[in-house]
Amino acid sequence: MPDSPSTPDLDLSFLYEIADGSNEFVVESIDMLLKQAPECLQSIDNSIKTQDWVTAAGAAHKLKPSMGFFGMLISQQLLQEVELLCKAGGEEPTEISAKFNQAKGIIENNLESLVRIKAQKEAGL
Numbered sequence: 001m002p003d004s005p006s007t008p009d010l011d012l013s014f015l016y017e018i019a020d021g022s023n024e025f026v027v028e029s030i031d032m033l034l035k036q037a038p039e040c041l042q043s044i045d046n047s048i049k050t051q052d053w054v055t056a057a058g059a060a061h062k063l064k065p066s067m068g069f070f071g072m073l074i075s076q077q078l079l080q081e082v083e084l085l086c087k088a089g090g091e092e093p094t095e096i097s098a099k100f101n102q103a104k105g106i107i108e109n110n111l112e113s114l115v116r117i118k119a120q121k122e123a124g125l
Helices: 013-019 021-049 055-071 074-089 091-125
Strands: none
Touching: 013 021, 013 055, 021 055, 021 074, 021 091, 055 074, 055 091, 074 091
């Protein structure tokens, strides 16, 4: 697709398939992620810093399905690993931080791409 960004962790094929040609659905779905993802990322970040593993695992779990929906399978896998490591009691805090920071960087780049895609789709409404 010409309007898909060239990032290895963002594939909107599934979103476009279920949108069935509705730019409005695509815009609303992107908008929802643009609101939810930063809140979840901040929650995970804060929870890792305070070693609140239950909250970190819950926020990672909440964000994970959205990653699949937007074809962010690398991010989804990293969040899965963060969630499991946190559920295991946070025994590997360095590994949790490293995986989370990797996921966060990818997700934040993808959110920037999604802002541009959303603007293109809104222009077509």
